Amino acid sequence: MSAPTLERPAPDEAALQEHFDATIAAEHRIEPRDWMPEGYRKTLVRQIAQHAHSEIIGMQPEGDWLLAAPSLRRKAILLAKVQDEAGHGLYLYSAAETLGADRADLTDKLIEGRQKYSSIFNYPTLTYADVGVIGWFVDGAAICNQVPLCRSSYGPYARAMIRVCKEESFHQRQGYELLMTMMRGTDEQRAMVQDAVDRWWWPSLMMFGPPDDDSPNSAQSMAWGIKRHSNDELRQRYVDMSVPQAEVLGVTLPDPELTYDEASGHYRFGAIDWSEFKRVISGEGPMNAVRIARRRAARDDNAWVREAATAYARKHAS
Amino acid sequence: MSMTSEGGHGAVPTGPEVPVEPKPATARRDWPLYEVFVRGKRGINHVHVGSLHAPDDEMAVHAARDLYTRRNEGVSIWVVRSADITASSPDEKDPMFAPSGDKVYRHPTFYEIPENVPHM
Numbered sequence: 001m002s003a004p005t006l007e008r009p010a011p012d013e014a015a016l017q018e019h020f021d022a023t024i025a026a027e028h029r030i031e032p033r034d035w036m037p038e039g040y041r042k043t044l045v046r047q048i049a050q051h052a053h054s055e056i057i058g059m060q061p062e063g064d065w066l067l068a069a070p071s072l073r074r075k076a077i078l079l080a081k082v083q084d085e086a087g088h089g090l091y092l093y094s095a096a097e098t099l100g101a102d103r104a105d106l107t108d109k110l111i112e113g114r115q116k117y118s119s120i121f122n123y124p125t126l127t128y129a130d131v132g133v134i135g136w137f138v139d140g141a142a143i144c145n146q147v148p149l150c151r152s153s154y155g156p157y158a159r160a161m162i163r164v165c166k167e168e169s170f171h172q173r174q175g176y177e178l179l180m181t182m183m184r185g186t187d188e189q190r191a192m193v194q195d196a197v198d199r200w201w202w203p204s205l206m207m208f209g210p211p212d213d214d215s216p217n218s219a220q221s222m223a224w225g226i227k228r229h230s231n232d233e234l235r236q237r238y239v240d241m242s243v244p245q246a247e248v249l250g251v252t253l254p255d256p257e258l259t260y261d262e263a264s265g266h267y268r269f270g271a272i273d274w275s276e277f278k279r280v281i282s283g284e285g286p287m288n289a290v291r292i293a294r295r296r297a298a299r300d301d302n303a304w305v306r307e308a309a310t311a312y313a314r315k316h317a318s
Numbered sequence: 319m320s321m322t323s324e325g326g327h328g329a330v331p332t333g334p335e336v337p338v339e340p341k342p343a344t345a346r347r348d349w350p351l352y353e354v355f356v357r358g359k360r361g362i363n364h365v366h367v368g369s370l371h372a373p374d375d376e377m378a379v380h381a382a383r384d385l386y387t388r389r390n391e392g393v394s395i396w397v398v399r400s401a402d403i404t405a406s407s408p409d410e411k412d413p414m415f416a417p418s419g420d421k422v423y424r425h426p427t428f429y430e431i432p433e434n435v436p437h438m
Contacts, residue, residue: 045338090385094369102340103371104348114337313374
């Protein structure tokens with residue numbers, strides 16, 4: 001986009017910073033062509049890019065079951081959900097591009113391992129119950145993280161989050177309904193659900209990130225209004241929401257230390273194995289190599305389609 | 319490796335080793351960027367909903383349908399190349415919008431009319 005030529009003196013940096021700070025303090029949104037501090041822009045590019053990458057890579061664990069869905073109904077639901085994840089990724093790349101990032105370049109950085117995506121997608125989906133548990137746990141945790149982001153100080157990011165959150169609710173509900181259906185089935189099906197719950201519960205708690213005392217950048221992100229709640233706050237909120245849902249479903253969350261604390265009104269939970277988290281995000285999870293290899297293949301094997309469309313457009317341009 | 323919870327799906331490294339600047343060579347390779355406007359229903363304006371990359375105008379409309387109207391969000395779509403948009407600064411303090419600030423007489427509430435005057 002190009003601005004109209006307006007003759008006016010360039011404001012000095014201090015005045016720009018002051019105006020930016022005042023906009024944040026007044027809870028107004030920062031919009032793409034506003035002046036913003038370099039750190040704010042970089043933090044947003046990094047955060048939105050990793051979020052977009054997570055949505056795109058997040059298609060794979062569930063996509064693995066598209067051809068093995070147990071009924072046409074489940075297949076249609078799963079297709080719609082996986083398509084939504086692609087959409088979420090694109091809304092987010094679109095938001096990142098308003099900050100001067102470039103989608104193709106971000107994709108390259110993901111494939112080269114220079115930018116990350118959520119550790120949760122480096123676990124395999126072993127049975128169809130995993131599809132349900134991903135909807136319930138993973139999308140549930142994502143909703144917990146994303147609802148406050150609808151009020152993020154950066155306008156395009158907040159607006160993308162509003163769209164995402166509207167669609168995410170279907171994701172969580174279809175997962176829970178799938179699990180309820182299995183729990184009404186055979187003993188074997190109930191065992192499958194419990195097994196999936198056992199495998200996904202702890203990685204889902206890790207989705208909220210390291211504990212607050214080990215999250216040095218959170219304070220700046222909160223001051224900028226990019227992030228609204230601390231990691232531990234959101235994790236606690238998620239646990240409090242999930243326990244009664246597990247009770248209704250009739251599954252046991254795999255944490256012997258999970259107890260209700262009358263005084264605080266919160267559920268207390270056991271220690272999270274952060275060494276596993278660090279291992280998985282550094283590339284040593286069970287599925288890291290597969291996820292990236294597939295994304296690379298999608299980029300490279302389909303390059304000819306993009307090139308052909310470009311050639312066609314050039315030929316037909318008037 | 320320093321980490322924080324970011325975005326909707328969890329924690330990522332936050333150090334300077336995570337690049338955030340685009341390489342110009344890659345940026346030139348991609349399809350052009352389009353802005354997408356959707357009319358939600360008859361009787362209301364088209365509203366900007368986001369952007370997408372497409373090789374040409376026609377493909378941009380098809381992609382916009384798939385991306386922005388999966389749940390009946392629209393009855394009509396406009397797409398326009400981002401490069402073709404001319405914009406003011408969105409900054410509310412922009413001198414561009416200052417001239418309208420002191421013209422309160424453009425608003426109906428500027429005028430005092432006695433309460434016993436009907437239908438006004």
